[in-house]
Amino acid sequence: MTPSLQARLGYASLTGPRPRNEDFCGAVTPEGAELEAKGILAVVADGVGGHANGREASEYTVRGLLSDYYATPDTWAVNKSLDTVLAALNRWLLSLASRTRESAGMATTLSAVVLRGRRFYLAHVGDSRIYRLRGGRLEQLTTDHVWEHPELNNVLSRAVGLDAHLSVDYADGDLEAGDIFALMSDGVWGQLGERRIGDILKAEKAPQDAAARLAMSAEDGGSQDNCTALVLHVDSLPPDRLRDNITRLRQLPLPPRLHPGQQLDGLSVEAVLHESIATLLYRVCDAQGRLRVLKTLRPEHDDAEAAAALAHEEWLARRVNDAWFPQVIPHPERSHLYYLMSWHEGATLKARLDTDHRFGSGETVELGERILKGLAALHRLSIVHRDIKPDNLHLDQEGRLRILDLGVAASDGERDGQKFEEINNPGTPSYMAPELFGPRPAAADEQTDLYAVGVTLYQLLTRKYPYGEIEPFQTPRFGDPVPPTRFRPDIPDWLEAVLLKAVAREPKARFETAEEFLLALERGARRPLSVPRKSPLLQRDPQLGLKLLAVTSLVLNIFLLFLLLAR
Template identity: 85%
Template sequence: MSAASPLRVSLGYSSLTGPRPRNEDFCGAVTPEGPELEAKGILAVVADGVGGHANGREASEYTVRGLLSDYYATPETWAVNKSLDTVLGALNRWLVAHAARTRETAGMATTLSAIVLRGRRFYLAHVGDTRIYRLRGERLEQLTTDHVWEHPELKNVLSRAVGLDAHVQVDYADGDLETGDVFALTSDGVWGQLGDRKIRDILKAAADPQDAAARLAMSAEDGGSQDNCTAVVVRIDALPPDRLRDNIARLHRLPLPPRLKPGQTIDGLTVDALLHESVATLLYRVRDARGQLRVLKTLRPEHSDAEAAAALAHEEWLARRVNDAWFPQVIPHPERSHLYYLMSWHEGATLKARLEGGHRFGAGEVAELGTRILKGLASLHRLSIVHRDIKPDNLHLDAEGRLRVLDLGVAASDGSADGQKFQEINNPGTPSYMAPELYGPKTVAANVQTDLYAVGVTLYELLTRKYPYGEIEPFQHPKFGDPVPPTRYRPDIPAWLEAVLLKAVAREPKARFETAEEFLLALERGANRPLAVPRKSPLLERDPQLGLKLLAAGSLVLNVLLLYLMLVR
């Protein structure tokens, strides 16, 4: 397979002070290469420090530099808008706090318009009265809306800016790219002087983006602009083929491998054994041309549909981004001509297999396993990925005792495929490990806390071979009372560990751990700083309908008594 051509752009910029004593505009761009270009894209920004205030230049420069730096530090699994919003929120908080320190910095703020070009799409972030235009063919389109007060006497007064309020409200938009598109990011000193028609004529006539940016800024300055004049111009020269998240159709065109038997080969891989078979997927242990063992995951031949193929591609995409020792690693295989992906193989057994093999886990061993599980899960949550199926079957100890979290087949991420939702290959979650709020008519989406609940059930099971609320069968609608204290089955469990487990599997989310780090800290502190053992819930809290039942029963008894008294008279 030949390497896919990347996104290619041409870029130019110009920033002139004009008649002002100081240039309070600031602009910048980052044009990464390789994996960073594919994962995060190209970012260009224009900002205009709020005029009339000291430190306007500092506000615009700090915000642009901070966004250009910190955007690329956000997890690859985050959606573009989430990354931009997180960084801009932090920059806004810093500006507000800094402005409040001294009289000289009071009121420092900046407008901002930013564009991210990634794959075959663009993403905008905008606040204030800088603008982003797009020239496509003969048509110039303003892609942003000016944030100024509508009152005629206040039309030049900003209603929004970074640093203006404690919470910044940013406009976001996105769309498809076409080869030849030209984007112009300008300060109000440019667009306010030139107008849309002149901007279009300059963009059409310029030889290249640098020439266009220079002509925009100089034309505005020569035309009598009373403000700083800044322009960044980006032209789309070439678009990449559909990326992994955009080219599901191409992946689906790869044929599914037939059901394989030991000794058979596929794409230079020799099948060693069938490891696991689910309703939709197959896992084989295979050996590559160098003799190294790998795990091959594919779909069962009868599941050759577009949704299942998209789900497998999504799973591979997530697994590639979890580049952490707590997880198996995806192995590149350029010879792939069938629909599957490869992972690293690790000799050992799952915790479920150890349970079934008769291993009796001690309290100290379970606490140590818990810390390792939570460290792995914390790294996953930092990438905004929720596993959704933590259980002993998906936790593996290799021959050296290293723990790994398996199977991202039903994992969810807010950055998945630019927001595209995938139908899971297998059902998300295993009933006995699913939190109470995942059941019932008012269910919630799986989240960090439901993952942590599953960790609590897992540790409880390792110690007791039971479940805190009993085993839950598929399609069952369980009722949750209070969890059974694990000491009922294992009196040797220390009180501090029981308190941690009961908090982890509490019925109400507000009574549980909020983050993996909080859960981890409770395990690491152990008996030195034990948690308070949760008290048994009041009867009415365990059964909210109990009051109505008692009222109905009392009413019935009273009616019978009245009827009896009427009859005896």
């Protein structure tokens, strides 16, 4: 049986000499797919002493983080999920504190640890602490956020609810079986000190006993604060998820090249839909007579990197549960390396271009709005498509648009620390933004996806590219985009302005988000954009100044030489 991430935890929270306990702690230990995707989350918070509703601040923050973290998309990186939720909780506390005088100043420290796969992730603000005991050595993993004060105890410089801008410390690292994490409020660590904390964690084998002893020892030792401790023992780790996935997939044979009429795992092949340099797409029919799309690798492209990339593509596609995309179909009978997607009758926009369909301005705007709504859904999951083009935009018979092919898509969620070789080139040159070329190309992001949408809409209207067609391995030079009205004089001025902004050479001149691009299309002629049709000469050719200087210098030298010879 494949081992999984297993951890035991225990906690204790004592009021001590204070009139009420303003500390709060909690943890979530999910199972199955949620454990693999989101991990185990443990949190300790200490309501700011001396302020009203300190307990409420700590409890609401811990409960909010424990629930909302698991509601974030699986494709988000752990730190992004934590940061998004904590920022929202910070705004909520500030809003609550502003409503009544009694709630003014309510805030809380927070220290959280996520154990996922073979790594841990920390989020910390305030003066609660996280320690790790590994190999008998105790290490403090967090830094206290305090101001030194000559007359008072340390004053918090950061807390949730203290300031409109919440600054959280994040850290991560590798897990080892046997690691012990101890989260505690300052009432515990301030009284015990590191040596005593380490001794207790080494002596107690059960995490509940360790947490209880930490809290009681601090209280018995004279702590003047609430005493809260949460202890996590890491018992076992899963295998490296990517390598494990590769191993599993390598045990599955690649299907041979299939032909209509052949059977595979109860699926009947009807047609070959597409063949690229590495992949094959078939239309198949399952045992219930439902049409599906089967995606696999070409038989000659049988290697571990390609299998891993196909597995990652399926992982992303499963998480994009949106009507703007085909859906992954589970198939328990799968005994070969492939995955299934929903089938939709219709044609791609490229196929419509090839049949000489003439896209009018109104139709193009409507398509652009649909593309951007789908792309916005993808970007909210922190996924960049990287290959938006008419080939990957499909209209079904009911007119619904879907974005196809996540084969080269990328997300900010970890791939277990290992890079993949791409199955295909990450993008099609004519749709790639200028910054993606050159000796030091930038990484593709949401904005380069929007550039590709602009090129796509430009092509639908004109059958041309704003900077001309770019061949693979070509190093293009970008001047100003050709105004689309040169090819289609009937394009409205406002739409031309939108397209020129979308495909501008400089990223800062383009749309920043899909929502901004969508709004410009929706407003149309009612609120047209103002976009310069030509950029300044020096901006188009940054070396022009040096060229003019060189020419001027040459002319001046020739003139001086002429004067010398004239003597």
